[in-house]
Amino acid sequence: MVHEMRYVAFFKVPPERLEDFVKGWALRAQAEKVKVVLPPHTLFESYQGVTGFVVFEVDGFWGMEAFLERSVDAGAEVRLVPIEEDAKMSENLEKFHTAKLEAESLWEAVRYDRVGDVGVTKTLEILPLVEWRSNDEGLKVETGVSYLVKTDESCILFDLGLNSGQEDPSPLLQNMDRLGVSLDDIDTIVISHNHGDHVGGGNWSKDKTFSVTGRQIDLGGKRVFTPVPMTYPGLKPIHSEGPTKISEGVWTIGTISNSLFRFGLTKEQALAVNVEGKGIVLIVGCGHQTLPRILERTEDLFEEPIYGIIGGLHYPVTGGPIRIFGLYPHRLFGTGKLPWDPVTEEEVQENIGILESRNPRLVALSSHDSCAASIETFQKAFPQAFKDLSVGERIAV
Numbered sequence: 266m267v268h269e270m271r272y273v274a275f276f277k278v279p280p281e282r283l284e285d286f287v288k289g290w291a292l293r294a295q296a297e298k299v300k301v302v303l304p305p306h307t308l309f310e311s312y313q314g315v316t317g318f319v320v321f322e323v324d325g326f327w328g329m330e331a332f333l334e335r336s337v338d339a340g341a342e343v344r345l346v347p348i349e350e351d352a353k354m355s356e357n358l359e360k361f362h363t364a365k366l367e368a369e370s371l372w373e374a375v376r377y378d379r380v381g382d383v384g385v386t387k388t389l390e391i392l393p394l395v396e397w398r399s400n401d402e403g404l405k406v407e408t409g410v411s412y413l414v415k416t417d418e419s420c421i422l423f424d425l426g427l428n429s430g431q432e433d434p435s436p437l438l439q440n441m442d443r444l445g446v447s448l449d450d451i452d453t454i455v456i457s458h459n460h461g462d463h464v465g466g467g468n469w470s471k472d473k474t475f476s477v478t479g480r481q482i483d484l485g486g487k488r489v490f491t492p493v494p495m496t497y498p499g500l501k502p503i504h505s506e507g508p509t510k511i512s513e514g515v516w517t518i519g520t521i522s523n524s525l526f527r528f529g530l531t532k533e534q535a536l537a538v539n540v541e542g543k544g545i546v547l548i549v550g551c552g553h554q555t556l557p558r559i560l561e562r563t564e565d566l567f568e569e570p571i572y573g574i575i576g577g578l579h580y581p582v583t584g585g586p587i588r589i590f591g592l593y594p595h596r597l598f599g600t601g602k603l604p605w606d607p608v609t610e611e612e613v614q615e616n617i618g619i620l621e622s623r624n625p626r627l628v629a630l631s632s633h634d635s636c637a638a639s640i641e642t643f644q645k646a647f648p649q650a651f652k653d654l655s656v657g658e659r660i661a662v
Contacts (some may be wrong), residue, residue, distance in 0.1 A: 269322055271302065274333055274590065276317040277342040281318055286339050293335045296321065298328035305336075317341075320348070324467070326594045327429050333590055345590035347597065347604070357527060361603070364524035364545035366608040371522050372558065377508050380566050385541045386416035386514035389662040391548065391575055394440050395426035397586045397632040399656035403443055405436035406656060408595075408633045410550055410577060413446060419512035421453045421489060423536060424550055425465040425477050433479030435465065439620060441580070444657055450475070454489045454567050456502075457550025458533035460599075462633065472496075473540040492534045494522045505534060508566055518547075518562050521554035523601045532559055535576070537563055540662050544569045546627065548651055549576035553601060556616045560623065573627025573650065574620070575660065580613050580639035586632055595634050613639050617646045627662060 278286045290305050303320035319336075323329045333343050342590055349357065395411035413420065421463030428435040431659040434442070441447070456475060461467030464475035473495045474481070481498055489495075489502040490509060495504065503509070508519040516539075520532035536548040545567055547559065554562075555580055563571060585595030620628070629652040630643045644651045 269324055270326070271320065271322045271349060272329065273320050273346050273348050274336070275315045275344045275346070276305075276319075276336055277311075277314045277344070277428045278316045278340055280311075282340045286336075286341060287317075289339050289632060293339060294319075295335070296332050299323045299332045307377045326589065330589070332444060333636050342589045345592040353486070358603075360529060361524055361526050364530040367530055368522040368524050375519075377519060377562075379568065380508060380516065382570065383516065383567055384510070384513040385539050386418065387541045387548060388415070388417055389538050389540050390415045391660045392444065392446070393654055393656050393658065394422075394444070394446070395424075395437050396654055396656045398654070399658075401443075401657050403658045404440050406460075407436050410435050410457075410631060410633055412549060412576070413451070413513075413549060414536065414538070416512065416515055419453055419515060420451050421455055421511065421536070422451045422477075423455050423516070423548055424463040425454070425475055428466045428476075428479065429460040431466055431468065431479040435476075435478040437465070438478050440656055448484070452487060454484070454487055455505075455511065455534075455536060456489070456491045456495065457515065457535065458492050458531055458553065459495065460528070460531070460551065463550050464482060490534075492532045506532070511536070514541075516566070518559070518566060521558050521562060523553045523555065525553060525599055525601060526603055527598060535559055537567065538570060538662075539567070539569050540619075543626070543662065546572050546573035546662055547574040547576075549574060549578065551599065552576070552578035553599065555601065557619050560619065571623045571625060573625050573629075573662070575627065575629040575652075575654065577631035577634045578616070580608055580616075580630075580635040582608055582613060583636045584609050585634065585636055595636075599634065610638075610642070613642055617643065619648065626650050627652065627660070636642050 289346045300322040305319045307317040313369045392413040395409050399406050410424045411426040412423045426437040431453050463472045468478050490505040491502045505517050507516045516537050517534045520534045522532050525531050533553045538546045581595040584593040628647040628650045
């Protein structure tokens with residue numbers, strides 16, 4: 266998992282303001298949520314406009330804003346870049362490649378029998394409870410995912426959002442309240458993968474658990490399906506590594522592994538819902554499995570055609586949903602590639618071609634891990650099938 270990260274913040278300060286900027290070093294060096302590794306330094310001569318830098322560590326991607334804003338207030342343009350000592354980088358590269366080999370081996374070795382009695386639901390409704398976009402200013406948005414999935418028989422909470430500030434009530438619960446959804450309505454929770462933006466926060470992810478808010482509350486005996494062994498007070502989550510029936514017409518497709526730099530081997534599952542007269546609708550968390558493998562696994566398991574796909578597929582070609590002092594975290598991490606080898610427009614077009622061959626009637630791409638340009642590309646490729654994925658806007662199939 267990505268926990269403690271080291272960064273260098275480069276400063277660009279106009280020459281006429283540099284002396285005053287330097288004199289304020291003591292104020293700028295104050296750190297609450299960060300650990301300063303190398304205090305603010307100033308170059309005797311600027312290099313490509315850079316006049317100084319500071320090196321610090323912080324837990325993940327959050328908590329450094331106040332620290333760096335002091336330099337902005339003092340007149341600097343700040344550019345943030347993650348860094349790593351070569352010895353540590355070499356170690357992480359080895360882990361990445363080893364996990365990649367393991368993921369490939371698992372993909373080749375693990376094959377599941379076709380599901381005989383899939384079951385069917387006449388109705389399917391997906392209500393985004395946590396996403397990056399909303400057309401209602403009264404609803405919270407964040408770079409996480411939580412969808413309410415309602416069928417004839419079940420009401421499923423698919424993922425739990427990020428809750429980066431560990432609020433109580435969380436953005437998830439606040440949105441549920443505004444949309445008239447109660448935890449009592451939900452009979453099942455399905456976790457796509459153990460990353461902070463899907464289990465309610467990185468602090469829970471570290472301990473292989475999850476939470477719907479800033480504290481672990483009584484969930485009343487709900488069924489929980491997880492892609493890796495996880496725990497929760499008072500519950501016994503079901504480790505659904507292979508394809509698992511959730512309810513009539515609703516299955517997980519089993520976990521598919523991928524190696525993510527600094528995250529390690531990541532196992533992710535998706536939901537497959539068989540809608541009467543239409544086919545399989547896939548509901549995906551981040552798409553770390555890769556779209557081609559999600560589609561291949563689904564077609565191996567079910568005779569029914571793929572009707573649609575909803576959720577995250579991680580296409581941050583031009584950046585991503587958030588920018589932190591010039592840094593786009595989603596572009597560097599979670600792609601299944603190395604940071605200096607980002608996802609390209611050509612790769613997105615290739616994936617679109619693979620999906621087009623299935624003639625989907627419903628496509629909704631999450632903005633929590635893809636850039637606006639990729640979403641627009643999907644919209645143009647599937648003009649009739651494409652739906653916006655926004656908090657509070659129901660998608661009925």
